[in-house]
Amino acid sequence: MTKYPKTKKYDPKWITENWMGPHPLWLLEELCENLDLRPGMKVLDMGCGKGLSSVFLAKEYGVTVFANDLWISASDNMRRFEEAGVADLVFPIHAEAHSLPYADDFFDAAVSIDSYHYYGADEYYFPCIYSKLVKPGGQFGIVCPGYKKEFENGHPDGILSFLSEQRAKYNDAGWGADMFTFHGKDWWRRLWGKTGIVEITACYDIENVRGIWEPYAKFESEQHKDFTDADFLKADTDGDIAFTVMAAVKNGGIK
Numbered sequence: 001m002t003k004y005p006k007t008k009k010y011d012p013k014w015i016t017e018n019w020m021g022p023h024p025l026w027l028l029e030e031l032c033e034n035l036d037l038r039p040g041m042k043v044l045d046m047g048c049g050k051g052l053s054s055v056f057l058a059k060e061y062g063v064t065v066f067a068n069d070l071w072i073s074a075s076d077n078m079r080r081f082e083e084a085g086v087a088d089l090v091f092p093i094h095a096e097a098h099s100l101p102y103a104d105d106f107f108d109a110a111v112s113i114d115s116y117h118y119y120g121a122d123e124y125y126f127p128c129i130y131s132k133l134v135k136p137g138g139q140f141g142i143v144c145p146g147y148k149k150e151f152e153n154g155h156p157d158g159i160l161s162f163l164s165e166q167r168a169k170y171n172d173a174g175w176g177a178d179m180f181t182f183h184g185k186d187w188w189r190r191l192w193g194k195t196g197i198v199e200i201t202a203c204y205d206i207e208n209v210r211g212i213w214e215p216y217a218k219f220e221s222e223q224h225k226d227f228t229d230a231d232f233l234k235a236d237t238d239g240d241i242a243f244t245v246m247a248a249v250k251n252g253g254i255k
């Protein structure tokens with residue numbers, strides 16, 4: 001995608017071998033337009049998955065990255081960071097979002113690509129846990145999948161019936177439950193903004209959601225999974241799906 005020139009430098013095969021959702025490097029490159037990352041900064045890459053975003057942060061900005069994930073082991077990620085030649089700048093950490101091993105005020109910035117909604121979509125997480133990790137004046141940035149606005153039943157009608165059908169088909173009561181963390185940008189802005197801990201510096205929906213999501217959806221379909229993002233995108237008949245970008249600066253820094 002011409003909008004993301006930095007990502008062009010990275011091997012498409014390496015990306016598709018390691019992405020765990022819609023193109024993480026496009027999402028990250030978009031987010032970084034709203035951040036000020038400088039060499040030597042310590043950056044938390046929260047929910048880094050297989051670490052594509054961590055490698056990108058180290059290579060593009062010369063920052064030191066703590067590549068934190070739950071589903072992917074630190075050993076697997078370490079191997080990937082060695083292969084990518086960034087093992088001196090990127091440290092793999094296996095930790096759950098509610099019991100992180102970092103000191104308060106440790107990071108200059110915390111970013112999260114397609115992950116924060118899994119653990120951060122409640123009133124408690126940001127003020128009581130996540131915000132503490134970054135020093136005053138430090139930066140936060142997330143990109144989350146969601147919707148362009150809020151819906152009474154959590155989803156637009158087309159997606160709601162699709163999710164119900166899928167749940168019945170796979171006989172799984174919990175199926176799709178994490179997608180109740182899909183929200184609109186105003187919802188996210190309020191979640192962080194009302195804490196008074198940060199100043200929101202950006203909060204918007206990325207244009208061309210489908211252009212970003214479809215390559216991953218196509219890839220997944222080719223893997224013949226039961227449920228694919230392609231089915232989900234198809235159920236979005238009214239074009240309600242969004243990627244929200246939100247960036248913020250922690251209050252109390254040097255003005």
Ligand SMILES: C[S@@+](CC[C@H](N)C(=O)[O-])C[C@H]1O[C@@H](n2cnc3c(N)ncnc32)[C@H](O)[C@@H]1O
Nearest residue numbers: 019020021024047048049070071096097115118
């Ligand atoms: C959809 S994947 C995205 C991974 C990666 N950012 C990417 O785009 O390829 C979501 C990631 O969030 C992480 N995650 C989900 N819940 C978590 C939790 N409670 N604590 C830490 N990480 C979590 C998972 O381990 C997973 O790698």
